[in-house]
Amino acid sequence: MSVRGIRGAITVEVNEVDEILDATIRLLEGIVEVNQFAPEDICSVLVTVTQDLDATFxxxxxxxxxxxELVPLMCSLEVPVKGSLEKCIRLMVHVNTDASQSDIRHVYLEGASVLRPDLKA
Structure with missing residues (x-):
C-alpha cells in the first residue's frame, strides 16, 4: 500500500459561507466518487483558498x-500570484491505497477546470 496525493479544485461565485461549504463538499464527494475510497483510507487533507475567500474555513x-470527523484537516492560503484564478478552493487528499499513480483521478470543477485542461473529458 502507498500514500497517494489526489488533487482537486473548484471555484465559487461569491465569498459566502454556504457557497464555500457547499462547493467544498461537492469537490470532495467528486474526488471520493471517482477514486473509490473511504474516510478511513485518508491520511490527511490540505485545503487551500485564494485570499478573496475569507467567509469561513x-x-x-x-x-x-x-x-x-477523525481525518486530519488543515486550511491555508494559496500563494497570491497576480492574475491567478480567483475564488478558488483546492484540496490535496493524502490517501492510503493500492492504486498506482496512473490510476488516481484528479477532479477540477467549475472555473477551476482551467487549471488542468489536460484532465478535461
Missing amino acids: PARAIRQMAGW
Whole structure:
C-alpha cells in the first residue's frame, strides 16, 4: 500500500459561507466518487483558498461529513500570484491505497477546470 496525493479544485461565485461549504463538499464527494475510497483510507487533507475567500474555513464542511470527523484537516492560503484564478478552493487528499499513480483521478470543477485542461473529458 502507498500514500497517494489526489488533487482537486473548484471555484465559487461569491465569498459566502454556504457557497464555500457547499462547493467544498461537492469537490470532495467528486474526488471520493471517482477514486473509490473511504474516510478511513485518508491520511490527511490540505485545503487551500485564494485570499478573496475569507467567509469561513472550508474544512468545516469536511468535518461535518459522516465518517470524516477523525481525518486530519488543515486550511491555508494559496500563494497570491497576480492574475491567478480567483475564488478558488483546492484540496490535496493524502490517501492510503493500492492504486498506482496512473490510476488516481484528479477532479477540477467549475472555473477551476482551467487549471488542468489536460484532465478535461
